[in-house]
Amino acid sequence: MKIVIIGAGEVGFHIAKALHQANDIIIIDQSEQACERADQLDVQVIQGNGADVSILNTVLDDADLLAAVTGSDEVNIVACMASKLLVKDSRHVNTVARVSNPDYIDKPIAERPQIGIDTMICPELTLASEVAEILAIPYAIGAEYFAEGKVEMMEFSIAEDNKLIGQNLQELNLANCCIVSAVFRDAQVIIPRGQDTIQENDHIVVIGKPAAMKEVRDMFGEKAGKHSDVMIIGGGIVGFYLAKLVSMGEFNLKIIEANKARSVQIAEELPDTLVLNGDGTDINLLKDEGVGDMDVVIAVTNSDEKNLLCALIAKHLGAKKVIARADRSDYVSLFEMVGIDSAVSPRQTTVNEVLKLTMDQGIETVTTIEGEKAEIVEYTASKKSKIVGKPLKKVKFPSGSIVSMVVHNGNTVVPRGDYVIEEGDRVVVFALQSANTKVEKLFK
Structure with missing residues (x-):
């Protein structure tokens, strides 16, 4: 093109x-x-x-x-x-x-x-929506839906106190309609096998049927309380839209915004939310407002550096989970390296949408994860697709890719080697960037 x-x-x-x-x-x-x-x-x-x-x-x-x-x-x-x-x-x-x-x-x-x-x-509104989806899920740092909501992807971060550390993946006993598609470990991207062991700081991608993913969420961290305490630092486009989404749920919400006029505006539009006019880097203010007791603190000001500082202070004071906005792509991995639980970027949304427009017919959804290290792509198999009509074990799938889920006649299944993909099936594939072109050829 x-x-x-x-x-x-x-x-x-x-x-x-x-x-x-x-x-x-x-x-x-x-x-x-x-x-x-x-x-x-x-x-x-x-x-x-x-x-x-x-x-x-x-x-x-x-x-x-x-x-x-x-x-x-x-x-x-x-x-x-x-x-x-x-x-x-x-x-x-x-x-x-x-x-x-x-x-x-x-x-x-x-x-x-x-x-x-x-x-x-609008990358900012999309970012706010994505943060809202994962807000109440401990250790979750990403979420996405495929096949019109019939398939859910979640990415979890393994903290130092997680009880799963040291276990083999096969010991997780996931439901038949769920699969671990990838493990991100330092600079490595691992297509996992059952004997692979979970380690501290691993990022694990699980794909499955939404009804079964609730058990997966509980497995990767303690179940979130019914009323989670959330603090948003920054009342700009992202912070305000996120606050509107969060205020619809069962959360105890506080917003800290430095601009007085903006604080008044937010307070008028969200009358049931506590809005504080102050500096999110003010340690005394954060202590007074109980930042150490917060389940989640989200720093989404327009400054990457301020977001990092706010999140690190909140983490140091005892906040259970901190999320920081990072507009610069090279900051995402840096933020997580120094202790931020999840660094989120509005840039990726726009990139994903443009990628979808450049893909061949038959590709329904594409999501890049871990800073474009890999993609999860949803294909619709056509009559001409090379992958149709033969067992998966006989399909020469490129190294660095895996068929994670198939939706056939409305039913969601994790395909095994004997599974035969049929015309019209919606196929969710995890693939490294190096394998994407070869995977696409199988569906042409």
């Missing part, structure tokens, strides 16, 4: 990084520094304004996709609108706009075809 990416910041760079090997990529950005970074990839780089019609005219010929992902909502919207007007047959150009202002979007992902935007993504 020919893909035009407007914005070479964190989002644009990582979209290009994920796609440049198999696609023709053009990146446009005004920043000289961002352009120099993008030059590290095998892509065409243009320094300039991505909403400039004269520049767009030179790059849109035969383009299949335009992803406008700068830090300016207006630039992204104008670029998409202009692209639709400039291309004679606009149906052949998919447009994606990254938008953060809640005046433009009120849900994580929306469609605005009437103004020339096929997909509008």
